[in-house]
Amino acid sequence: MEAGMSIGGVTRKIAVIGSGISGAVCASTLARNGVSVTVFESARGPGGRVSQRRETMEDGNVLLFDHGAPCFTLSSLAFDVMGLLGEWESRGLVAEWKGKFGAFDCLANKFVHAEQEGLKKRYVGVPGMNSICRALCSEPGVESKFATGIGKIEWLEKERLWRLMGLDGQNHGQFQGVVVSDKNIVSSRYTDVTGRPPPLDLSRSPNLSVKIQDIPVQPCFVLMLGFAEPLSSVPMKGFTFRNSKVLNWAHCDSSKPGRSTSSERWVLHSTGGYAERVIAEAGLKKPSEALMKRVAEELLQELQGTGLNIPQPFFAKAHRWGSAFPLTSIAGEDKCLWDGTQRLAVCGDFCVSPSVEGAIASGLAAATKLRETLSCCL
Numbered sequence: 001m002e003a004g005m006s007i008g009g010v011t012r013k014i015a016v017i018g019s020g021i022s023g024a025v026c027a028s029t030l031a032r033n034g035v036s037v038t039v040f041e042s043a044r045g046p047g048g049r050v051s052q053r054r055e056t057m058e059d060g061n062v063l064l065f066d067h068g069a070p071c072f073t074l075s076s077l078a079f080d081v082m083g084l085l086g087e088w089e090s091r092g093l094v095a096e097w098k099g100k101f102g103a104f105d106c107l108a109n110k111f112v113h114a115e116q117e118g119l120k121k122r123y124v125g126v127p128g129m130n131s132i133c134r135a136l137c138s139e140p141g142v143e144s145k146f147a148t149g150i151g152k153i154e155w156l157e158k159e160r161l162w163r164l165m166g167l168d169g170q171n172h173g174q175f176q177g178v179v180v181s182d183k184n185i186v187s188s189r190y191t192d193v194t195g196r197p198p199p200l201d202l203s204r205s206p207n208l209s210v211k212i213q214d215i216p217v218q219p220c221f222v223l224m225l226g227f228a229e230p231l232s233s234v235p236m237k238g239f240t241f242r243n244s245k246v247l248n249w250a251h252c253d254s255s256k257p258g259r260s261t262s263s264e265r266w267v268l269h270s271t272g273g274y275a276e277r278v279i280a281e282a283g284l285k286k287p288s289e290a291l292m293k294r295v296a297e298e299l300l301q302e303l304q305g306t307g308l309n310i311p312q313p314f315f316a317k318a319h320r321w322g323s324a325f326p327l328t329s330i331a332g333e334d335k336c337l338w339d340g341t342q343r344l345a346v347c348g349d350f351c352v353s354p355s356v357e358g359a360i361a362s363g364l365a366a367a368t369k370l371r372e373t374l375s376c377c378l
Contacts, residue, residue: 177370
């Protein structure tokens with residue numbers, strides 16, 4: 001079916017809020033099945049928590065960091081998810097990240113575990129984790145509007161359509177259905193961060209409202225580091241920390257396939273407990289430069305205190321993920337939330353599992369719900 005599914009002479013249009021993995025997979029799947037899709041993303045580019053950070057140095061050199069999800073694995077053998085992975089590999093969008101991975105004990109000051117190489121396959125986007133979303137959001141039938149925050153998602157009962165309004169009051173049009181892939185868009189957390197009411201009022205969908213309101217999450221701070229020389233004292237390309245109240249994970253970003261090796265770049269993830277303590281002190285509003293500088297210093301100090309002979313980096317910058325990891329799954333076997341009367345789907349890793357794989361599965365489920373409804377009921 002050609003893009004722009006037409007039933008009874010009417011083109012079916014769907015709005016997808018958010019261009020992370022779940023939203024991008026949903027948008028691409030719908031477009032491939034003839035539905036006209038518009039993706040709205042408040043950030044300047046796609047990816048959500050698989051975004052890639054671009055930092056330009058004073059000398060003009062550019063450093064790139066996967067500062068969200070470092071990679072993904074597939075524990076499920078679900079045919080549709082495995083099929084997507086195979087397609088992405090054949091298109092050169094993803095590649096297996098091979099190397100040594102393990103665990104470091106901060107009490108013993110040594111590596112205490114090394115995974116058997118090849119036992120667990122890790123995949124990354126190429127040349128960045130956001131490459132997958134970037135490709136999916138630019139496929140035929142998908143129109144992507146970046147740097148476009150949505151201020152209100154309104155159901156028009158008489159027309160039985162959704163109307164989307166921008167934060168600036170601009171009318172972005174009417175749509176037969178809406179897919180929400182950002183859990184905060186209906187949460188009080190949105191108000192805490194922005195000072196505005198949530199864009200989507202779920203009072204007409206009480207079953208969805210009960211499930212999605214204030215999903216418990218765990219925050220995380222990340223530290224992006226640039227070193228002039230390889231860290232020869234670190235034999236692992238990625239490792240978890242044991243017995244640290246500050247650090248949870250570290251990986252060598254420049255060791256991934258398709259990355260520049262002109263410098264060695266590392267990304268550190270804090271523990272949830274550390275992030276919660278900082279946020280409890282500073283609040284959820286945009287953190288100050290002074291606070292982020294302090295966080296960067298504390299994370300680096302913890303790394304340098306491991307005895308791994310870590311030199312001073314030439315670049316260090318912290319980033320906050322205020323609601324990084326959902327602590328519960330809200331959709332069960334359905335893999336997404338669905339209101340058929342209003343053609344409203346909610347998808348994301350919080351519906352399945354806190355992982356890229358969970359986000360993929362949820363995006364596919366939301367697309368299936370909309371495809372079936374648009375084909376049968378309109």
